[in-house]
Amino acid sequence: MGKVIGAFRAHVTWANPKGKWPDIIFSTRVRLARNLAGAAFPHSAPAAALRGIRETALETAKATRLFARGHYLKTDALSPLEKKFLVERHHISHNLASSERAGAVAVSNDEDLAVMVNEEDHLRLQSIASGFSIDAALGAVNRLDAELGRLLPYAFNAKFGFLTACPTNVGTGMRVSCLVHLPALSRAGRMPGLLESLSRLGVTARGIYGEGTCVLGDFYQISNATCLGRSEEEFCADLDRTIANLIRLEISAREELVIPGVRLKTEDGVFRAYGLLKNARSVSYGEFMQNLSLVRMGAAMGYSIRTDFGTLNQFALLMQPAHLEAMAGRPLGPDERDAERAAYIRKNLN
16 A cells, blocks of 8 residues: 555554553653744745745754654655554644645654654654653653754743744643543543543543544543643643543442442443454444453453453554555455454454
8 A cells, every 4th residue: 555654564562551551541642842943833834935844854853863764754745545544653643634735744663753844833743652651751752852952943932932833832832641541431421520620620631633533442632731831840740640540530430340230231341342343244443442442441350351452452553444454455445444344353353
């Protein structure tokens, strides 16, 4: 399906179940918004200026040597499938994929670092790590930020901090987020109230692909809502406490699922989901994620499920539509994708 997709690894390193609480926290990401001093923001900059920024950004990323053997991709040279594949890998946003501006992305060989160019801001720096790893992700993106900032003049104001296209990103320009799996809280019907409480605390909950996307498989992307008024470390510490509290609540909710009178229903739900994934001949991505969520919870609760978190995590990524087409080596219609997904799961789960 093209040289771009073929250049990426079949499995994703940061989806391995490492870091703290890998049964609840899928991954941690830290993103920094940066712009170049003296240049108009992407939404108002002339096309020629954006092309110049793109070339400068890609050359600078290469100069840092943090992207050795990495990928340097201009979005206007990519096919719709290649763009969708990069969105599914969490390397570019839906906004950049749909933009007609001169965009680009640099992705490290291990896929744990990325720089989006000319999305909402000139640069979006990203570090992603397995499990509950805020300190590790922050350290990695700060190293990238320092290397790029040494070579590029960032737009910075002594009073307000880093200047960004969206006012909510002004200040640190940082969003730190954890992709959190909360199936027991969802089954207990507590998520609406929890999400409202998080909002009052200045924390945002989004879908698996970030802003404007829906929740799939009880996975929530939890992040800070503002970037101004505190340091990066303070924002990270706040989110660390929030995530730690969600972990405690999820563990408590899972314990409630195995009390007498409830345990049988819980086990039945888990093993029905497991049976469906092992035997289905056609399954949509939404249905797959719903059942994967239950199987993943069952594995965390010690049920005799013959698989591991590494396999389940890779499934969550590889069973996405663009990934299935890449593995098939040809375009697939919706029904074909659902059949290919079911066949792959049967082969690799049994």
